[in-house]
Amino acid sequence: MAIRKLLLLLKPIDPYPFLQTEGASLIKNPQVLQYLESRCKVHKNAIKFCQEILSKKPVEWKPISRNDLSHPIRDVDMVITVGGDGTLLHASHFIDDSVPVLGVNSDPTQAHEVEELSDQFDASRSTGHLCAATVENFEQVLDDILFGRVVPAKVSRISLKLNSETLLSHALNDILIAQPCPAAVSRFSFKIKNKDGASSPKTVNCRSSGLRICTAAGSTAAMQSAGGFVMPMLSRDLQFMVREPISPGSTASLMHSTFKPDQFMDVNWYSDHGTIYIDGCQVQHSVQLGDTIEISSDAPVLNVFLSHGISQIRSRSESSSSTRNHTWIHIIFIMKDFSENA
Structure with a gap:
């Protein structure tokens, strides 16, 4: 064209x-x-x-x-x-x-x-x-x-659903789900699921400073600064990391990994308040106790x-x-x- x-x-x-x-x-x-x-x-x-x-x-x-x-x-x-x-x-x-x-x-x-x-x-x-x-x-x-x-x-960009409703904003770099106050503890759980209905065998329960998910393009930004790894620019995978987990125990190895384009992350939020920060402070959405957040790479490239x-x-x-x-x-x-x- x-x-x-x-x-x-x-x-x-x-x-x-x-x-x-x-x-x-x-x-x-x-x-x-x-x-x-x-x-x-x-x-x-x-x-x-x-x-x-x-x-x-x-x-x-x-x-x-x-x-x-x-x-x-x-x-x-x-x-x-x-x-x-x-x-x-x-x-x-x-x-x-x-x-x-x-x-x-x-x-x-x-x-x-x-x-x-x-x-x-x-x-x-x-x-x-x-x-x-x-x-x-x-x-x-x-x-x-x-x-x-x-x-x-x-x-790739990140697609978000809040309580099954698709958000219009897509993240090019990353999203951070955390308390509005950076000193407060964020309580949530997550599970990686396949789009065909299958899911990972274990739910990961977290008390931490929040949850960050990035695209390949965003892997050189905050994710790398936090200890993540750089991904090939055209990768469709998403990388995630639980920030500063409290006593992670046996689930520690599950708190930093990736998931594929045919998978999504299902997050349940258990703090009174929270915020989804999209590409830093570009866009913000509030969450509250009981909300569910679905994260995938289904967004338009x-x-x-x-x-x-x-x-x-x-x-x-x-x-x-x-x-x-x-x-x-x-x-x-x-x-x-x-x-x-x-």
Whole structure:
């Protein structure tokens, strides 16, 4: 399918408005202020650069603020996000499996900067694990897509049912089921079941800090930080881990594992209150005592242009020529909030 229409949310141009107020005086380290101002400048320059590239292409485009994105994205052929992984995560909650997405990392982490400032503060910027482009290669990646030299990867997402009702939000990275208060104990049980009706022989009863389930894409995020393992990006399996279990006993080995696409996890919640956190703080749903939660990989996949796929396909097609086709694109730059960890 030819790419003719595309959407984008530009991240707020001033992600740190307090820098323009008396709040900036509370920051005593001038290097921190310089760092924050640099992040703003780099992001603004990235937006300007992308717009300049687009103006040279036979396309039509229009920037829209992220705050204006409130409905499912329809009637477009592609979405471009400019920000980081958090920006792409935000966009994913408005996209089904019919619209591919390209992430542009507008402010990548600079290794030398992190090293130089390590004694002062954490100078990490955007990881961009899911972003296939930066300002360095945006034009080449865009051309590869427009002229059909690359195709998006089909990345799994998590489907959720709360008391048998399907939730509209699908997790691209992970979900966390826990008490609203992080210091409170979460009580729940779970069992892995096959979709044909069979189930695992043992119900796992838990008192812990909560339950995290991730996709392959999310296995490099919070799951890995908690001691989980990295999964192949295109795996359809889901990985789960009980957080900080209290006296797990004989069930300890059952509290961190995976389940297959033909299986689902059935969770019974036994605390008075709880929250399902979808992709960090992107989406939240409340749960209460007696609720049941069904977790599977039945959600529509997200079609994402990934950096390794683009580099592999480009290397195979460098010697081939492509016929240029004029295309029409309506673009929404997705602007990420710097308050995200992306």
